[in-house]
Amino acid sequence: MERAALLAALLCVACASNGSSDPIAEAPASTVPTGSAAPVDSQAQPCPIAPLTLVSEEPNRPGRELLSLQRNGDIELGLSPHKQAFTLDPAGCLLFQGKLVAELLPDGRILSDGGVSIGTLHGQTLTLPHSEIVIEEDGAVVRKPSAGLPPWRLIGHNESTTCASAMLVVALGQAVSGASMAVNDGGAKRPPSVPAPPGSRCAHVPR
Numbered sequence: 001m002e003r004a005a006l007l008a009a010l011l012c013v014a015c016a017s018n019g020s021s022d023p024i025a026e027a028p029a030s031t032v033p034t035g036s037a038a039p040v041d042s043q044a045q046p047c048p049i050a051p052l053t054l055v056s057e058e059p060n061r062p063g064r065e066l067l068s069l070q071r072n073g074d075i076e077l078g079l080s081p082h083k084q085a086f087t088l089d090p091a092g093c094l095l096f097q098g099k100l101v102a103e104l105l106p107d108g109r110i111l112s113d114g115g116v117s118i119g120t121l122h123g124q125t126l127t128l129p130h131s132e133i134v135i136e137e138d139g140a141v142v143r144k145p146s147a148g149l150p151p152w153r154l155i156g157h158n159e160s161t162t163c164a165s166a167m168l169v170v171a172l173g174q175a176v177s178g179a180s181m182a183v184n185d186g187g188a189k190r191p192p193s194v195p196a197p198p199g200s201r202c203a204h205v206p207r
Contacts, residue, residue: 045090045201046104047163049073053155054141054168063153067172069164075171086171093202094167094174100193102170103202104163110170113207115194118170126166128173135165 051071055063065078075086087095092104100113110118119128126133134142137159141152154165193207 045092046106047088047090047092047167048160049088049090049164050158050161051156052161052164052168054165054172055153055155056150057153058150064150066152067168067175069168075168077172077175086175088164088167088171089205091201092163092167093205094171095205096174098206100202100205100207101174102167103200103205104167105197106199106201110167111197113193115197118173121163121166124162126169133166133169135162141169 049069049071051069053068054066056066057063067075067077069075069088073087073089075088076083077085085096086101087098089095093100094102102110102112102118104110104121108120108122110121112118117129119126121127124135124137126135131147132144134144135154135157136142137157139154139157141154143149143152154161154168157165196203196207
């Protein structure tokens, strides 16, 4: 029951993914080997990959891991019993099982592979349709509104990982939205992908 309640509460983030892909709802649990992240160019590749862990800090309890980014770009979901894995690459492309599910454009927009707006990233602020998330320099994650959830913190965060930190939050929204629809609706059909938008850094990624 505790896990189910936390998943339901986290949908305040996942609601930003309405209309976008729900990869966990339609795919078996597995991970995608990705190898080492490529060297990062600050212009062409805005998401340097570094180990990050998003935790929920509950009073008088150890931090609860929500998900973590590994040095090779794999994302492991602490909320999932099967550890379904996403992958993030240095260009700001978020993948599930080798296919694009979200991307960061040069103007700060974050789109799903179906071309649906997920949010925008400007500076330290990730703006979603129903909430705003500010990633502080010390890794504290300020959510507005907080929806009564415990505080979040990004362990390993620094100024250079703002993009990766924001895409980690996007991955959480995608994961929780997909898992919820799989339970409540018996699975969800994935909207069709669209061609890469102008300026996309993820045109090389399968859709």
